[in-house]
Amino acid sequence: MASKVRLYVDHPLGQGQSVPLSREQAHYLFGVMRMDEGVVLSLINGVDGEWDATVEKAGKKGGILLCQSQTRPLQTPPDLWLLFAPIRKERTAFIVEKAVEMGAARICPVQTDYTQSANRIRQDKLQAHAVEAAEQCGGTFVPPVDELKKLDRLLADWPADRQLMFCDEVLIGVPVGLPDISGPWAILIGPEGGFSPTERDRLHALPFAHAVSLGPRILRADTAAVAALTVWQQALGDWTTDD
Numbered sequence: 001m002a003s004k005v006r007l008y009v010d011h012p013l014g015q016g017q018s019v020p021l022s023r024e025q026a027h028y029l030f031g032v033m034r035m036d037e038g039v040v041l042s043l044i045n046g047v048d049g050e051w052d053a054t055v056e057k058a059g060k061k062g063g064i065l066l067c068q069s070q071t072r073p074l075q076t077p078p079d080l081w082l083l084f085a086p087i088r089k090e091r092t093a094f095i096v097e098k099a100v101e102m103g104a105a106r107i108c109p110v111q112t113d114y115t116q117s118a119n120r121i122r123q124d125k126l127q128a129h130a131v132e133a134a135e136q137c138g139g140t141f142v143p144p145v146d147e148l149k150k151l152d153r154l155l156a157d158w159p160a161d162r163q164l165m166f167c168d169e170v171l172i173g174v175p176v177g178l179p180d181i182s183g184p185w186a187i188l189i190g191p192e193g194g195f196s197p198t199e200r201d202r203l204h205a206l207p208f209a210h211a212v213s214l215g216p217r218i219l220r221a222d223t224a225a226v227a228a229l230t231v232w233q234q235a236l237g238d239w240t241t242d243d
């Protein structure tokens with residue numbers, strides 16, 4: 001049997017709640033997925049967990065779903081931000097998708113000294129990728145994707161209690177792991193060109209920043225993002241706890 005369709009809606013979900021569909025959603029469910037009235041699907045909205053809903057009305061330009069029962073409560077990831085320098089469009093989209101699957105709570109594109117200015121981001125497109133990734137991976141939470149911010153500004157306003165896992169390519173071959181500090185964290189991944197000497201000096205001087213190596217080889221930024229998320233989740237995140 002085909003697996004149940006999972007759809008993100010920007011609407012409250014609750015017992016007996018009816019959910020109106022946009023034209024695009026109606027086209028997807030009834031045109032592409034060929035769903036009829038009475039069929040059950042899964043809904044998420046990033047806040048209310050996952051709900052079974054039935055198709056009440058199916059039309060070409062719209063429709064109505066009716067929430068039946070909650071199938072899963074909201075499950076928020078650990079308080080982990082992913083800061084990364086945008087790279088080529090499809091690789092940036094890959095980073096966002098993987099960050100959602102790997103359980104990042106917030107995705108922050110940052111402009112570093114060596115970030116290519118051609119690598120502009122479309123925040124709305126990246127947010128849509130995050131929604132799709134949550135639909136696909138069974139998530140009930142959708143991390144916000146921020147607009148591009150300058151790294152030095154972000155560091156200047158840094159919350160005092162948040163640790164930063166600074167993935168420093170200069171440390172290749174030096175096995176430097178994560179310090180065992182619980183609480184809020186962020187991961188920082190540089191662009192293809194790496195970090196500038198000024199950035200590296202500044203980062204090394206920050207009390208909340210911990211320079212970490214990702215092994216003896218230079219990883220591409222998209223690989224490094226997945227590797228860093230893996231290392232962090234395994235050491236400090238939700239891979240090892242059952243709550």
Ligand code: SAH
Pocket residue numbers: 166167168169170171172173188189190191192193194195212213214215216217218219220221224
């Ligand atoms: N051009 C740089 C490599 C940049 S790789 C050079 O040749 O040195 C892109 C980013 O991935 C880096 O800024 C860093 O954040 C991360 N990264 C890649 N490999 C890494 C490693 N072995 N250890 C730590 N960080 C790494």
